[in-house]
Amino acid sequence: MVDQIPALLVLAPLFGALLVALVGQRDHRVCFPIAIASLSVTLIGAIAAAQHVFANGPMNYFVGGWEKPLGIGIHLRIDALNALLLIAIATVAVLVTFFSIRRVGEKNAEKTHYFYVLFLLLCLGLFGITIAGDAFNLFVLIEVSSLTSYGLIAMGSSRRGTYAAFNYVLMGTVGASFYLLGVGYLYLTTGSLNMQDIHSILGTNPEIASSKAVTIAFIFILVGIWIKMAFFPLYGWLPNAYSYCPSSTACLLAPLMTKVSVYVMIRVMVSVFGLEWVFVSLGWSHLVVWLAVIAILSGSVLALAQREIKKMLCYLIVAEVGYMVGGAWLADEGLWGMTGALYHILADAAMTLCLFLAAGIFVKRHGAREISDLEGMFKKSPWVMAAFIVGALAMIGVPPTCGFFSKFYLIRGGIDAGHWEYVAALLISSLVNAVLFFRIIEIAFFGNKPAEGHDHSHDDHEEATEIAAPHSAPPVWSGNLPLFASAIIIVLLGVFNGQVVALIRTFLEDLPAVAAHF
Amino acid sequence: MLSKIFASIAVAITGSILLYGVSDFPAFGDPNSPASAGVPGSESVSLYFIEESYKDTKVPNLVTSVLADYRGYDTMFETVVIFAAGMAIFAILRVVGNDGEEKRATSLEDSFTNGDHSRIIVGTTVRIVVPVIQLFALYVIAHGHHSPGGGFQGGVILGASFIIIALSENLNAALRRLSEQNYVRLAAIGILIYAAFGVMAQILGKNFLDYGVLEPLLFTDGPEMARSHSMLGVEVGVAFTVTAIMFAIYANLSSRGQLEKGL
Amino acid sequence: MAEFIHENIEPYFNYWVYVIIMMIGLWALIAKNNLIKKLIGLSIFQTAIILFYVSMGVKEEATIPILDHHGHEVAASEHRLFVEEDGQKPAEGDHAQAEHHQAEDHDDHATNPDLIANPLPHVLMLTAIVVGVATLGVALSISQMIFKEFGSLEENEILEEIKASASDG
Numbered sequence: 012m013v014d015q016i017p018a019l020l021v022l023a024p025l026f027g028a029l030l031v032a033l034v035g036q037r038d039h040r041v042c043f044p045i046a047i048a049s050l051s052v053t054l055i056g057a058i059a060a061a062q063h064v065f066a067n068g069p070m071n072y073f074v075g076g077w078e079k080p081l082g083i084g085i086h087l088r089i090d091a092l093n094a095l096l097l098i099a100i101a102t103v104a105v106l107v108t109f110f111s112i113r114r115v116g117e118k119n120a121e122k123t124h125y126f127y128v129l130f131l132l133l134c135l136g137l138f139g140i141t142i143a144g145d146a147f148n149l150f151v152l153i154e155v156s157s158l159t160s161y162g163l164i165a166m167g168s169s170r171r172g173t174y175a176a177f178n179y180v181l182m183g184t185v186g187a188s189f190y191l192l193g194v195g196y197l198y199l200t201t202g203s204l205n206m207q208d209i210h211s212i213l214g215t216n217p218e219i220a221s222s223k224a225v226t227i228a229f230i231f232i233l234v235g236i237w238i239k240m241a242f243f244p245l246y247g248w249l250p251n252a253y254s255y256c257p258s259s260t261a262c263l264l265a266p267l268m269t270k271v272s273v274y275v276m277i278r279v280m281v282s283v284f285g286l287e288w289v290f291v292s293l294g295w296s297h298l299v300v301w302l303a304v305i306a307i308l309s310g311s312v313l314a315l316a317q318r319e320i321k322k323m324l325c326y327l328i329v330a331e332v333g334y335m336v337g338g339a340w341l342a343d344e345g346l347w348g349m350t351g352a353l354y355h356i357l358a359d360a361a362m363t364l365c366l367f368l369a370a371g372i373f374v375k376r377h378g379a380r381e382i383s384d385l386e387g388m389f390k391k392s393p394w395v396m397a398a399f400i401v402g403a404l405a406m407i408g409v410p411p412t413c414g415f416f417s418k419f420y421l422i423r424g425g426i427d428a429g430h431w432e433y434v435a436a437l438l439i440s441s442l443v444n445a446v447l448f449f450r451i452i453e454i455a456f457f458g459n460k461p462a463e464g465h466d467h468s469h470d471d472h473e474e475a476t477e478i479a480a481p482h483s484a485p486p487v488w489s490g491n492l493p494l495f496a497s498a499i500i501i502v503l504l505g506v507f508n509g510q511v512v513a514l515i516r517t518f519l520e521d522l523p524a525v526a527a528h529f
Numbered sequence: 530m531l532s533k534i535f536a537s538i539a540v541a542i543t544g545s546i547l548l549y550g551v552s553d554f555p556a557f558g559d560p561n562s563p564a565s566a567g568v569p570g571s572e573s574v575s576l577y578f579i580e581e582s583y584k585d586t587k588v589p590n591l592v593t594s595v596l597a598d599y600r601g602y603d604t605m606f607e608t609v610v611i612f613a614a615g616m617a618i619f620a621i622l623r624v625v626g627n628d629g630e631e632k633r634a635t636s637l638e639d640s641f642t643n644g645d646h647s648r649i650i651v652g653t654t655v656r657i658v659v660p661v662i663q664l665f666a667l668y669v670i671a672h673g674h675h676s677p678g679g680g681f682q683g684g685v686i687l688g689a690s691f692i693i694i695a696l697s698e699n700l701n702a703a704l705r706r707l708s709e710q711n712y713v714r715l716a717a718i719g720i721l722i723y724a725a726f727g728v729m730a731q732i733l734g735k736n737f738l739d740y741g742v743l744e745p746l747l748f749t750d751g752p753e754m755a756r757s758h759s760m761l762g763v764e765v766g767v768a769f770t771v772t773a774i775m776f777a778i779y780a781n782l783s784s785r786g787q788l789e790k791g792l
Numbered sequence: 793m794a795e796f797i798h799e800n801i802e803p804y805f806n807y808w809v810y811v812i813i814m815m816i817g818l819w820a821l822i823a824k825n826n827l828i829k830k831l832i833g834l835s836i837f838q839t840a841i842i843l844f845y846v847s848m849g850v851k852e853e854a855t856i857p858i859l860d861h862h863g864h865e866v867a868a869s870e871h872r873l874f875v876e877e878d879g880q881k882p883a884e885g886d887h888a889q890a891e892h893h894q895a896e897d898h899d900d901h902a903t904n905p906d907l908i909a910n911p912l913p914h915v916l917m918l919t920a921i922v923v924g925v926a927t928l929g930v931a932l933s934i935s936q937m938i939f940k941e942f943g944s945l946e947e948n949e950i951l952e953e954i955k956a957s958a959s960d961g
Binding site: 015018022025026029032033036072073074075076077080081082083084085121122125126128129132135139145147148151152154155158159161162163165166196198199200201202203204208211212215216219222223224226227230 | 546547549550552553554555562563564565566567568569570571572573574575577578598599600601602603606607609610612613614616617618619620621623625710713714716717718720721724727728731735736737738739740741
């Protein structure tokens with residue numbers, strides 16, 4: 012039974028989505044139970060898979076039983092690198108499903124079942140990306156998750172959201188096409204699509220590994236994934252797309268899409284090309300770390316300039332992506348940068364979820380879209396604000412939240428690798444986050460309106476779609492439960508950081524010849 | 530102007546990187562290129578398909594056997610992509626109720642009886658041609674094992690036959706044959722059929738989509754023929770989804786989500 | 793110049809063409825003002841990748857990856873089945889003959905792989921085509937929504953409209 016888990020992880024949301032499509036159009040009330048049930052099954056499966064992986068080593072699953080020769084069938088793989096990420100995705104998905112209860116019922120009630128179908132298919136795509144062991148299969152699942160996210164962003168958003176969704180389609184498709192092109196170059200030179208197979212071919216044939224085509228394949232795969240994760244020069248689509256779409260969509264996309272893309276980048280670096288090839292033969296680590304530094308700084312500065320809460324959080328995501336890409340590329344001897352990046356994927360998912368949920372609740376209950384609207388929020392909803400502060404402290408990097416420890420490992424990697432500019436960028440970004448969030452807390456607590464007066468009546472016609480009519484107000488717990496859960500996860504991840512990092516290290520230390528080369 | 534300059538720079542950089550790599554490629558049409566014959570020291574996937582897949586599956590069309598069996602997991606998600614696109618389009622476009630636009634639907638039957646002869650030739654031709662198209666579509670779906678064809682191609686043809694009805698008469702005429710409720714169902718059932726083949730294999734104790742184990746259920750002699758028949762089954766599932774979504778995309782795009790009259 | 797073409801372009805003609813087509817698509821995608829034209833560019837861009845993949849699978853003088861049944865040692869009952877079905881499509885007879893001779897030499901490996909095109913890129917591109925269609929459909933529906941809300945499909949007009957609605961409230 013345990014060995015069927017990799018298939019189960021994608022099948023549970025798939026059957027959920029199909030069931031919702033079949034019966035949901037008649038009765039919308041069945042959508043939520045089906046969604047929560049299928050995602051819970053996935054969560055249990057992910058936990059069981061992780062237990063199995065940490066006890067018995069990686070799980071390999073060959074769809075259709077086509078195992079030999081390697082690469083004729085599709086290979087699914089769960090190892091220590093993605094086992095924790097699977098749990099994180101499933102947890103976020105379950106929590107956001109609770110949050111989505113009220114979200115969809117209001118405007119466009121007749122489209123509720125479409126929302127849940129897309130939602131479940133998006134989760135399916137993310138699980139599939141995470142367990143894919145075949146480079147082309149990864150492309151197909153990237154497209155599943157992208158297409159559903161285009162739909163989710165464009166449905167029921169304001170008109171600026173629709174235009175943002177269009178740009179997202181263009182950028183997302185170019186990114187996926189670049190990835191596909193890179194895979195094509197790899198196939199052209201190695202004749203295989205299986206990640207392990209490509210890795211061993213590149214390892215045993217130095218003349219192939221040093222060919223121009225493989226380098227170009229890497230460039231295109233990397234640029235394609237960077238577009239998907241909104242890394243520094245290519246982040247233009249993200250802030251508008253995530254801030255003008257419905258809150259429950261933003262809560263699912265913001266914590267997961269960029270992090271899964273970061274995971275894909277690390278997976279490609281580690282399992283396809285190999286760290287030795289990436290860091291030693293290619294030797295671009297300085298360039299990428301500098302790009303990450305610019306990403307962190309520009310994300311932080313742009314976040315300072317925002318008046319809207321969600322948009323500010325979006326620019327913080329851009330900065331966080333810089334943390335992770337920079338950490339992964341630090342190439343320090345003990346791979347502490349990579350450890351920090353992998354830990355930060357989990358930590359950032361929890362932090363972003365918490366903050367976006369809080370932002371969604373502010374909009375929902377109080378119509379507060381801008382920072383200045385948060386005036387007196389401590390009185391209005393003290394508990395929500397408390398959870399928001401937990402998320403904010405994690406963003407700033409205050410112990411014992413997980414944000415502190417991820418920064419600790421990233422900085423350790425930066426110092427080991429001698430990338431002082433990266434360390435400086437991390438510290439500056441923490442400082443900027445502190446300024447940002449203390450400003451918000453000040454407004455929320457003391458309620459003094461900032462001096463620069465502006466009419467926050469603009470965009471009112473766009474906000475109007477989001478504010479709940481009193482009679483259709485959702486149950487309070489549907490927002491609070493996921494919010495508090497995410498705040499607790501932030502603290503727990505921080506407290507148990509030693510154990511989590513130990514699990515991550517088991518993977519990195521197993522990598523062949525890691526220590527020997529750096 | 531700025532965007533043109535930016536576009537030129539982007540095109541120049543991307544294009545030169547790509548062309549720089551071309552000189553390293555194996556020559557066009559080389560049967561011994563790594564993609565076609567593998568690299569020394571590892572078994573070529575492509576050669577395996579050419580040499581062994583007929584023994585494994587008894588399907589002479591290698592593209593079908595690779596598509597529906599060896600890489601069946603990919604193909605299932607390809608169908609899911611189509612399904613997701615359909616759902617996304619409904620979610621974005623579908624307007625329930627008439628949202629201000631006046632009802633314009635006058636069906637062709639009305640225009641016939643009203644003496645509008647301009648569409649008689651088109652309408653009659655379509656009525657004769659559509660059954661032939663649909664028959665051909667079924668042939669393409671069913672004959673994908675032996676000749677070019679399969680679920681996607683046949684499904685598109687089948688979907689096109691509904692689109693022709695919508696074009697020649699009006700959207701309502703086509704929707705009477707395949708209603709909104711039904712095309713959503715048909716699309717979901719298509720993937721269910723596909724996934725059911727995979728899950729049956731799991732229930733019988735093998736991996737997902739391992740058709741060979743379905744032998745006792747399909748009354749075939751040997752796992753090879755079970756694979757062959759299962760492939761036909763999943764192709765039918767694919768065809769269901771593709772038919773439904775192709776028509777649904779047309780219906781929603783042409784009527785701006787109103788599902789009234791259309792073009 | 794002629795030498796350059798002979799050495800660098802002729803053996804890689806398809807690859808040069810795919811890059812050029814792809815760049816046309818990319819240029820349209822970025823530089824065009826009309827959203828539909830951008831989508832056309834996107835489609836060209838994706839189609840170029842299909843050309844690239846299919847070019848990889850080409851073998852000189854090879855045929856489509858559909859085997860000829862007669863070349864195989866098949867059980868008698870299956871053989872009859874295939875004969876019947878072959879009768880329905882005589883068009884493949886030509887290359888079938890060629891393979892027939894190849895096949896008789898060694899029954900286990902019934903076909904000479906050099907005479908059969910690589911099936912894998914075809915399979916992959918079937919997927920990519922489907923993905924392209926799906927993306928185009930979603931993008932068209934979004935552009936229809938944009939037209940409904942902005943009354944225009946020109947990018948500069950939409951951006952002006954956004955700016956105007958943001959500043960005057």
